[in-house]
Amino acid sequence: MTSWIQAEDTLYLWMVIMAVTALAITIEQKWKWGARVSSCVMCIAGGMILANLKVIPFSSPVYDSIGNILLLLAIPLLLFKSDIRKIYKSSGTTFLIFNICAVSAFLASCLIPIIFRNVDNIAKFAAMYSAAAVGGTVNAVAITQIFDVPTDMLNGLGLVGNFTVAMIVFFFGQFCRTKFFRTNFRHPHIDEYERELAEGGNKEGATEAAMYWKSKGISLKDIAQAMAITFVIVSISQLISGIISNSNAGFVVKQLFGSVYLVMTLLTTIVATAFPKFMGNVKGSDELGNIMLLMWFVTIGCSANLVQIIQYGGLIICAFYIVFAVMCLLVFAIGKIFKFDLEEMMVGIIASIGGPPTAAALSISMGWKKMVVPGVLVGLYGYIIGNYVGVLVGNIFGA
Numbered sequence: 001m002t003s004w005i006q007a008e009d010t011l012y013l014w015m016v017i018m019a020v021t022a023l024a025i026t027i028e029q030k031w032k033w034g035a036r037v038s039s040c041v042m043c044i045a046g047g048m049i050l051a052n053l054k055v056i057p058f059s060s061p062v063y064d065s066i067g068n069i070l071l072l073l074a075i076p077l078l079l080f081k082s083d084i085r086k087i088y089k090s091s092g093t094t095f096l097i098f099n100i101c102a103v104s105a106f107l108a109s110c111l112i113p114i115i116f117r118n119v120d121n122i123a124k125f126a127a128m129y130s131a132a133a134v135g136g137t138v139n140a141v142a143i144t145q146i147f148d149v150p151t152d153m154l155n156g157l158g159l160v161g162n163f164t165v166a167m168i169v170f171f172f173g174q175f176c177r178t179k180f181f182r183t184n185f186r187h188p189h190i191d192e193y194e195r196e197l198a199e200g201g202n203k204e205g206a207t208e209a210a211m212y213w214k215s216k217g218i219s220l221k222d223i224a225q226a227m228a229i230t231f232v233i234v235s236i237s238q239l240i241s242g243i244i245s246n247s248n249a250g251f252v253v254k255q256l257f258g259s260v261y262l263v264m265t266l267l268t269t270i271v272a273t274a275f276p277k278f279m280g281n282v283k284g285s286d287e288l289g290n291i292m293l294l295m296w297f298v299t300i301g302c303s304a305n306l307v308q309i310i311q312y313g314g315l316i317i318c319a320f321y322i323v324f325a326v327m328c329l330l331v332f333a334i335g336k337i338f339k340f341d342l343e344e345m346m347v348g349i350i351a352s353i354g355g356p357p358t359a360a361a362l363s364i365s366m367g368w369k370k371m372v373v374p375g376v377l378v379g380l381y382g383y384i385i386g387n388y389v390g391v392l393v394g395n396i397f398g399a
Helices: 010-030 032-037 039-052 061-077 084-091 093-115 122-135 137-147 151-175 179-184 188-198 208-212 220-245 251-257 260-274 276-281 285-302 306-338 342-354 356-366 369-396
Strands: none
Touching: 010 032, 010 039, 010 061, 010 285, 032 039, 039 151, 039 285, 061 137, 061 220, 061 260, 061 285, 084 093, 084 260, 084 369, 093 122, 093 306, 093 342, 093 369, 122 137, 122 151, 122 306, 122 342, 122 369, 137 151, 137 260, 137 285, 137 369, 151 285, 151 306, 151 342, 151 356, 188 342, 188 356, 188 369, 220 251, 220 260, 220 285, 260 276, 260 369, 306 342, 342 356, 342 369, 356 369
């Protein structure tokens, strides 16, 4: 049975994809349960449901164009504010904690191919998961393209992984109330928030997502500049990666600089660090990048094999607990020795596993106002280094 909307119905497919994306964003920002589920999961699930109900096809040139163009544009857009100097100076101890998390993610990810050595494509999965554990789903997307990771693995990571990240936010909120953590670690941000509550203050009623994506006064000039800069970066990156891929360079050099995704990351970071004021003043890049990324998630949901997603679900959950356990063990042990703040450690961990929006969501939901910016900054830093961690793990285990 063919789908109601055919693969060649370009306009109608764009309509459906954009509608699903807009609906997911609206739900995420309007209702608390939507913020917990996340727009990423809703976009993947929406595409999966519509494709399996035969409303839209499982494959289409439209999906390919989104993956080949919008996905490439999305990643630089999300990195416009990745000024390395600002990340280092403004994030303080959180930056150090995040690097401990990155090392933990790398070490734990190296255990995955050893423990699950009989699973097909386990080296590719470990590469993808290690990248995701250092910067979130954006990094997993890039590694998927580099190592040709099966789509079902990425789909499973998108669905199961985002659920586990949501669980971390929930449990961290509960841990902060326990006597053990309050006795063994400093918690100045919790104390400050509780003083505000005692004085009659309260959090705004908006969801965490609505707070993070609040209106920023974006102008026509901002949109034009953001799109122009992104197209230039992607085009130059495509040129550089093409030249290196066709050269006689070594295998590792070709993997690092023959991939348009890694070249884009490096080039955008260089531009953002060299021209921080200009790039930081271009508003709307985060919003445009997030919309494009969510549209791509709708398309990968369309090709989802439910049986294989269930099959990979167990592997993803096990991998998550391995990485999360090693990360918490190292971070809290080192934090205890060097007297790190409890809030900084929790934000560092969640920024590593879930990326900037999740770090902001945790900080906002807990009332840690001064931790929002450091969490977002180290999360952006994770976007920068996560791909390279994934490439390293992939090469170690022959992905």
